[in-house]
């Protein structure tokens with residue numbers, strides 16, 4: 001099974017993963033910055049396919065990170081995934097973006113049995129979720145995703161760029177302090193979960209915040 | 224692309240610059256479908272377009288709108304010769320959805336993609352044939368291109384007056400695929416935005432344009448005189464020595480004047496004459512829009528004017544524009560309303576012109592530009 005995975009919840013990234021390949025990796029890319037999704041995502045996907053000598057007809061499913069993440073960037077990946085899945089006529093699945101980092105934590109050497117993944121939610125807040133690990137298992141989501149202040153996180157080791165930003169108030173794990181969700185891990189997680197017969201999400205974005213729009217109150221009358 | 228395709232290319236256009244998700248399909252200058260999904264109802268309780276709500280709606284509307292457009296036109300993506308998308312100007316987050324969708328379509332189908340200027344696309348609908356298969360609605364003698372009679376058959380000396388909730392502009396179009404000039408524009412609110420704000424002040428609901436237009440018919444426009452923005456000599460100058468805003472508009476002062484007027488009635492304990500205020504406000508807007516537009520036409524040798532944008536539905540704007548154009552010897556064209564408001568067909572129409580003119584596609588590396596200038600017809 002060949003999956004095209006996309007995540008734009010923080011950086012822009014895409015990956016081709018297959019259960020026929022060692023480490024599942026066919027190809028992947030990820031940007032450094034979090035603000036160029038619209039420019040780089042489509043050319044990146046096109047290059048991934050070209051470099052692998054593949055076309056859309058070879059792809060069996062599209063997986064997209066559904067956040068949480070800054071809205072505009074998040075949507076760029078989801079609309080790309082939805083459109084590709086529509087044109088190619090293949091299934092589309094969603095995965096919570098923080099799962100990408102959780103899988104990397106599970107694969108790291110001294111992972112804590114229970115931990116938090118956190119990314120930057122801007123406005124001095126983080127997006128976060130709490131996971132549990134038991135040996136040989138995929139990370140289990142216990143709680144979240146949520147958005148809130150880093151200082152209010154449960155007292156557990158925190159992985160991801162959200163930890164690095166607020167290392168003064170959380171137990172940031174140093175090796176993961178800049179880590180952003182990326183499509184490669186997300187795609188690998190999707191493959192593993194599909195192989196285990198688990199159900200994935202649909203592509204509905206996890207905004208976690210309302211649009212901020214204020215319903216205007218009645219106009220004050222002059223007395 | 225072979226020569227038949229270049230003569231009458233099948234182009235799919237995508238629009239998402241404000242609150243309408245549009246997908247249109249044209250073959251050359253023939254309109255096949257104009258499918259629009261609007262999030263307008265979701266903005267009603269806010270009294271104006273909320274960009275984040277519009278962007279969320281674009282994300283959910285895109286694929287269903289695309290599917291519907293293809294079905295309605297009876298074509299498949301494989302048949303399409305090129306894709307066109309609005310890349311600006313417009314709301315940044317809203318543009319992003321359409322642009323990413325269009326790029327994904329281009330990647331998935333391998334079709335060329337054109338990144339198109341929304342304002343110029345409003346003019347592009349003037350090149351679509353009428354429903355009965357007749358010529359495009361420009362009544363004037365068009366400049367024929369003997370090599371390709373379909374392409375760019377625009378009248379000479381063409382201008383466009385665009386009035387909507389998102390823009391108020393007067394353009395000069397020498398060549399729709401490469402030579403467009405902005406003569407004037409609003410320096411603050413768009414005219415449609417002013418209608419929405421004043422409608423809210425008067426408790427008339429959203430969208431403000433139709434509500435004010437309706438009520439204004441029962442009011443006395445001469446009962447109150449509201450200011451005409453940027454009409455003083457220091458802004459206007461003369462034809463020889465134009466001032467800094469000769470063809471520009473401003474509506475924020477007008478909105479403030481309406482608010483003050485309402486407050487004064489209330490402070491005196493009098494009933495607010497809502498219909499008279501609506502009529503006087505509408506007269507102020509329409510008067511300054513049409514007088515400056517016609518002035519810009521006269522001083523720039525424009526003899527054909529296209530009126531576009533959603534506010535083209537306004538009865539008083541149409542009436543006064545017709546009146547003033549005809550006394551200035553300017554021929555006025557108003558496309559059908561469904562093509563005046565934001566839509567994908569206009570994007571497809573301009574895309575087809577670019578294909579027919581042999582303009583190179585934009586590729587898939589461009590960024591949406593929320594303040595794209597009209598001099599950039601395609602990126």
Ligand SMILES: [Zn+2]
Pocket residue numbers: 341345387389390532564565
């Ligand atoms: Zn428009």
